[in-house]
Amino acid sequence: MKYGFAKRVNHMQSSAVRDILKVVNRGDVISFAGGLPDEKLFPVEEVRRAFDQALSADPKALQYGETEGVPALREKLSERMAEKGIKRESENILVTSGSQQAIDLFARVMFNPGDIILTENPTYLAALQVFQSYEVNIVPVDSDEDGMTKEDLETKIQQLKPKCIYIVPTYSNPDGKMWSLQRRKQLLRLAEKYHTIVFEDDPYGDIQFDESENVPPIASMDDNKYVVYTSTFSKTVVPAMRTGWITGPYQIIRMMAQAKQATDLHTNSLSQHALVKLMEEFDLDEHIRTLRQAYKERMLVMKGIFDQADDLEIRYTEPKGGMFFWVSMPDEVNTTTLLNEAVANGVAFVPGAPFYVNQPPQNTMRLNFTNAEPEMIEEGMKRLVDVMNHPSRFHNE
Numbered sequence: 001m002k003y004g005f006a007k008r009v010n011h012m013q014s015s016a017v018r019d020i021l022k023v024v025n026r027g028d029v030i031s032f033a034g035g036l037p038d039e040k041l042f043p044v045e046e047v048r049r050a051f052d053q054a055l056s057a058d059p060k061a062l063q064y065g066e067t068e069g070v071p072a073l074r075e076k077l078s079e080r081m082a083e084k085g086i087k088r089e090s091e092n093i094l095v096t097s098g099s100q101q102a103i104d105l106f107a108r109v110m111f112n113p114g115d116i117i118l119t120e121n122p123t124y125l126a127a128l129q130v131f132q133s134y135e136v137n138i139v140p141v142d143s144d145e146d147g148m149t150k151e152d153l154e155t156k157i158q159q160l161k162p163k164c165i166y167i168v169p170t171y172s173n174p175d176g177k178m179w180s181l182q183r184r185k186q187l188l189r190l191a192e193k194y195h196t197i198v199f200e201d202d203p204y205g206d207i208q209f210d211e212s213e214n215v216p217p218i219a220s221m222d223d224n225k226y227v228v229y230t231s232t233f234s235k236t237v238v239p240a241m242r243t244g245w246i247t248g249p250y251q252i253i254r255m256m257a258q259a260k261q262a263t264d265l266h267t268n269s270l271s272q273h274a275l276v277k278l279m280e281e282f283d284l285d286e287h288i289r290t291l292r293q294a295y296k297e298r299m300l301v302m303k304g305i306f307d308q309a310d311d312l313e314i315r316y317t318e319p320k321g322g323m324f325f326w327v328s329m330p331d332e333v334n335t336t337t338l339l340n341e342a343v344a345n346g347v348a349f350v351p352g353a354p355f356y357v358n359q360p361p362q363n364t365m366r367l368n369f370t371n372a373e374p375e376m377i378e379e380g381m382k383r384l385v386d387v388m389n390h391p392s393r394f395h396n397e
Contacts, residue, residue: 008133030380033348035173035323036371041291042238046282047274053281054273061273067261069095069245070272076279077245084205085220086229088247094257095267099203099232099244103127105256105263106199106228106246107134116162120148122326122355122364124173124201127166136163140357145317147183150190157194164197169218171204171322174355174366178320184218191226197252198222202231203244204322206288207370209296213320224249233275235323236288241271295323298369298377305381312388325367326352329388334362338387347383 054061068074074090081088096102103126111117113135119127121140131138139160142152147169156162165187169179191198200218219229228248233241247253260266278284299319306314306327315328329335335351342348352364369377 008135029343029346029348030372030376030383031348032367032369032372032377032380032384033350034371035368037235037239037291037323038294038371038373040373041294043278043282043287046278047238047241050274050278050281051270053277054270057277058273061270063269065266065269065272067094067257067266069093069267070269070276072276073272074245076276077247081219081229081247085216086247087220088224092224092250092253093245093247094253094260095272096230096244096246096260097242097264097267098234098239099201099230099246100126100130101260101263101267102230102244102246102256103130103199103201105259106230106252107131107136108259109252109255110163110197111136116160118153118156118160118162118165119357120167120172120177121357122174122352122360123166123357124168125355127168127201128355128357131166138357141165143177145177147177147179148187150183150186153187154190157190157196161194162196164199165191166199166201167218168201168204170202170215171207171319171324173204173322174324174350174352175326176317176319176322176324177326178215181215184215185221188218188221188226196226198227200227200229202229203235205231206236207292207295207323208321209292209299210320211289211292219247228252236284236291237275237278241268241275243267243271243275292321295370298372298374299325301374301377302367302369302381305378305385309385309389312385314388323368323370325369327365327367328352328361329363329365331361331363335365336362338365342384342387345383345387347380347387349384 073095074093077093078088078090107130111134114137116137116139117131118139118141120143139156141148141156143149169184171178198218202217217229219227228246230244230246232244302325303318313330316325319325336353339351350366352366353360353362372380
């Protein structure tokens with residue numbers, strides 16, 4: 001039977017990462033493909049205790065809740081953001097079902113078909129999926145290791161008058177980039193000059209390998225006029241709680257809350273109440289320090305294998321935080337083709353092409369180093385290097 005789907009489904013695409021995970025989870029494959037934290041590091045007992053306390057303390061934990069989120073959790077979020085220099089009142093925070101919902105709700109209330117959004121290139125794949133589903137025109141801005149270049153950004157703002165600039169400036173997905181302070185200030189000045197909204201997506205900011213290197217979020221430099229900021233507990237507590245949040249100009253957050261009412265009424269109340277108890281009883285900052293140390297060790301194991309492979313022709317920048325290595329092979333290598341051989345050899349990665357807005361180079365790959373212990377990373381990397389050492393079989397045609 002032929003079904004009459006809405007025209008917008010023509011702009012929906014399956015996630016390349018999810019499709020790869022379906023394949024690599026079937027056999028003895030060491031996967032560097034997913035953007036997953038390590039479940040062995042989850043604070044399982046503390047989370048169980050927090051849920052028990054939430055249920056014991058207040059039966060409203062099982063009741064419908066406010067669309068904006070449990071007030072006590074929003075107070076905690078306001079306090080945590082203030083530690084980063086982001087001073088936002090709890091009334092100006094919307095709790096969402098992960099930061100992914102925050103991106104979707106923002107797009108729903110802000111974009112008409114044909115609106116223009118500027119992004120980095122490459123950028124977060126799932127954000128591209130959301131924006132494409134709302135039929136916007138996504139335009140990449142020239143970038144280097146420090147972030148978007150001021151010249152190209154200003155030129156495109158002047159010429160295209162974008163509705164929004166979407167960025168992941170801190171340990172970005174997929175390329176692990178850390179924007180410089182200068183580039184952050186330049187972007188904010190341009191946003192103010194041309195009255196353009198900045199969407200700062202910050203899921204990885206707490207996974208910082210050098211605690212002495214503190215570059216402030218762009219939202220901390222804004223007086224809540226131009227920067228919308230979102231983050232999540234998925235990388236620092238557990239993904240299954242599906243709890244993120246977003247803050248920004250009051251009118252935008254209010255409109256997003258109305259859109260959320262029509263979507264799911266509110267984010268899981270029980271998880272929110274449990275998070276409040278967890279943040280009261282558990283030293284979350286100490287847990288994050290443990291994650292930083294463990295993930296840095298794993299990143300260095302991955303880097304060490306690359307560095308020992310003297311004949312391997314690759315380029316990469318050592319991540320200063322986050323969850324990903326971004327690797328470029330010689331221009332003539334096609335990593336999508338390379339992936340098939342890698343999986344046959346017992347290891348997987350994500351080809352880089354789906355992370356680009358358009359005209360993607362075919363020679364890049366993203367590797368996740370947080371979801372495998374050092375010994376497994378070492379074995380998986382040896383398998384991968386063995387495949388990468390024979391790139392002539394995987395040239396672009």
